[in-house]
């Protein structure tokens with residue numbers, strides 16, 4: 001696929017003329033004449049999106065955007081014909097429109113000249129190719145965590161997205177939840193004193209998301225699925241149902257196990273509370289229990305990774321260890337704070353009372369974190385205002401780096417020294433090779 005020439009889309013036109021912020025920055029003052037007859041946002045003022053990958057996460061990502069009447073999804077892409085046709089019907093019903101187009105090839109969908117943005121909900125092996133293609137087409141992006149399957153792929157995404165000045169939101173939606181933000185503000189405002197150590201508790205084992213754990217024999221792929229393209233840049237392997245949809249996470253050919261599936265959630269929050277959105281550890285070592293490399297589900301089931309940052313802060317990332325509680329716990333000289341989905345705990349009962357308030361009191365809340373109106377709404381607002389989202393691409397990159405380096409440390413059995421500014425492994429050629437991976441022809445990451 002050759003690089004398409006820059007397009008003059010509706011969004012690019014608005015961007016160039018500066019009209020985007022004038023028309024969209026404050027939705028409540030859009031003049032009545034710009035609204036449709038039913039009081040809803042007129043079609044010409046809607047953000048037009050296409051969606052790549054349906055499966056488990058695609059419907060949620062699409063519905064959450066379509067819940068806002070200034071957004072319309074007009075195209076959907078999936079490698080399974082039955083899935084994409086069902087998805088197009090669902091989207092039309094949800095949008096209350098007709099004509100959502102179903103695509104087999106994301107490149108064809110992204111070449112449309114009426115799209116403003118894309119939603120990418122594809123397996124990790126596909127993150128880099130789909131995101132860089134979207135960037136070539138000047139499309140703003142909702143992308144999923146972890147940013148990519150390897151650090152080199154992540155770097156390529158950051159370069160492409162930042163180089164084209166695109167708006168990016170990562171599916172690290174915990175940042176939009178009040179308990180996570182307030183927990184981070186408590187840490188950043190010094191309630192626990194100088195931070196010494198952080199515990200990041202992730203799941204261990206494997207989850208049978210697709211209910212296919214017993215489908216372990218080699219069979220022909222279903223006729224509706226383009227299995228060759230589904231494997232994409234990864235190594236071609238026989239079709240075995242239990243390692244395809246949803247359960248691809250448990251095989252390193254496509255995914256990264258529980259560690260990489262969750263690093264973009266709880267380590268993302270750990271970094272946010274430390275103010276480390278643009279840095280990474282300097283030393284990482286780890287130990288894990290790995291099934292045999294040729295096992296169908298071969299990702300690490302139990303792991304413990306110890307990292308050190310230049311500031312002296314240390315971090316334990318663990319999965320399957322009972323002494324490390326799920327979520328994020330910052331431990332300081334004067335106390336600790338712990339957050340998880342729907343959970344908050346701390347060393348001082350008074351801080352629990354603070355959490356119940358709308359916001360921390362002003363005399364404490366000197367450092368104020370970005371408060372989003374909802375993760376998907378935040379992307380739509382930023383597409384209009386051209387301001388950074390709550391979880392921009394470089395943040396997603398840094399949030400996932402400790403997981404990638406932890407995996408490399410476990411695979412090599414050695415301590416990894418990392419230069420967070422140059423983003424290179426120091427003095428270890430073998431480990432450095434694991435920062436990237438070979439691409440299967442004809443796929444190439446540019």
Ligand SMILES: NC(=O)c1ccc[n+]([C@@H]2O[C@H](COP(=O)([O-])OP(=O)(O)OC[C@H]3O[C@@H](n4cnc5c(N)ncnc54)[C@H](O)[C@@H]3O)[C@@H](O)[C@H]2O)c1
Nearest residue numbers: 053054055056057077078079121122123144145171245246
């Ligand atoms: N943010 C969150 O909380 C959250 C939750 C679940 C999943 N995710 C992320 O969403 C992504 C997708 O995960 P999932 O569980 O939905 O996977 P899934 O296997 O359920 O679905 C992926 C879909 O993408 C399709 N697909 C694969 N390659 C494609 C390509 N090149 N072009 C078009 N379609 C393609 C597949 O056919 C499948 O229908 C992953 O990155 C995952 O980490 C995020």
